[in-house]
Amino acid sequence: MSLTLEVFIHMDAVNRNEWTGAGDARPLTELGKQQAERLAEEIASGGPVNALYSSPAVRCTESMEPFAKRFGLPVTVEPRFKDTQGYKAPAGWERGDGKGPDPLGGASSAGSAYAALHAIHSALPNGRAVLCSYGDIIPALLAFLSGAHGLEMPPRLDKKGALYTVVLDGDRASISHRDASDGFPA
Numbered sequence: 035m036s037l038t039l040e041v042f043i044h045m046d047a048v049n050r051n052e053w054t055g056a057g058d059a060r061p062l063t064e065l066g067k068q069q070a071e072r073l074a075e076e077i078a079s080g081g082p083v084n085a086l087y088s089s090p091a092v093r094c095t096e097s098m099e100p101f102a103k104r105f106g107l108p109v110t111v112e113p114r115f116k117d118t119q120g121y122k123a124p125a126g127w128e129r130g131d132g133k134g135p136d137p138l139g140g141a142s143s144a145g146s147a148y149a150a151l152h153a154i155h156s157a158l159p160n161g162r163a164v165l166c167s168y169g170d171i172i173p174a175l176l177a178f179l180s181g182a183h184g185l186e187m188p189p190r191l192d193k194k195g196a197l198y199t200v201v202l203d204g205d206r207a208s209i210s211h212r213d214a215s216d217g218f219p220a
Contacts (some may be wrong), residue, residue, distance in 0.1 A: 035160040036203035039151070041076055045069040045194050047093040058091040066097070069194050074100035076215060077164060077197075083107065084161035089115040092190055096164045102169060114150035115167040118129035147171050151179075155202045164181045172198065175178045176209060183207040194220065 046066035053060045062070065077083065086101050088094045098109045130170045134142060147167075154163060167175075173190055182189045188198060188211045195214030200207065214220075 036201055037158055037160065039154065039176075039180070039200045039202070040083075040099075040162070040164045041172055041198040041200055042164075042166055042196065043172055043194070044091065044093040044097045055135070060093050062096045065219060066093070066194075068175075070097045071100045072219055073097075073195055073197070074104050077101070077102055077196075080162075082162065083164055085154070085158050085163040086110065087112050087163060087165040089113075089167040089171070091116075091168065092136045094168070098164070099165045110174070112150045112154070112165075114146040114153075115165065115171055116146075116197055126211075139172055143171055144174040147177050150200070151175065151200070157161065176200075179207055179209060185209055194218070204208045208216040 044062070044066075046063050046069055048060050048063055050057070050060060083101070083105045084107075086098055086105065086107050087096045088109050091169050092110050092112055094115075095111065096108060101107070101200055102109050154165075169192065174190060179185065179200065183206070185207065191198070191211060191213055193214040195218035197212050199210045199212075200212075
């Protein structure tokens, strides 16, 4: 019995430097909506999907809308896949020097995402699911998985349409990846 989780970073969103609203309210652009449609089509070609998960951000939930329509499934918002806020350390554990991201914040963010991954695995011990989150939490989760399971760290894929596949089988894990497909909207 194993869980296969297709993981991707949200599609093209409104520029963060031009957005004046709350960070998590930043939506997809029209290009991002086209990209989400294309990725849903590509993932559907790989077989059935049993569950859909997203971080709370609008750009992530909007990236999952084509998946919900295609597979007839609700999108479960999982708050533990939230933005790392620059890897801010847990309360009471902040660095005194204030220099850059805090390694404890990265560890805390990765651990939170790892706990969410195990909750997904408990809910769906055998099947295939799709997860959309941010460009900081996904690498943190992959680094945590790689370290915890003695895996080679996959390359960092920043192009929209890139996909990581995480397989949890009992107490074993594996990570594979693919870059954006040829002709992916850019």
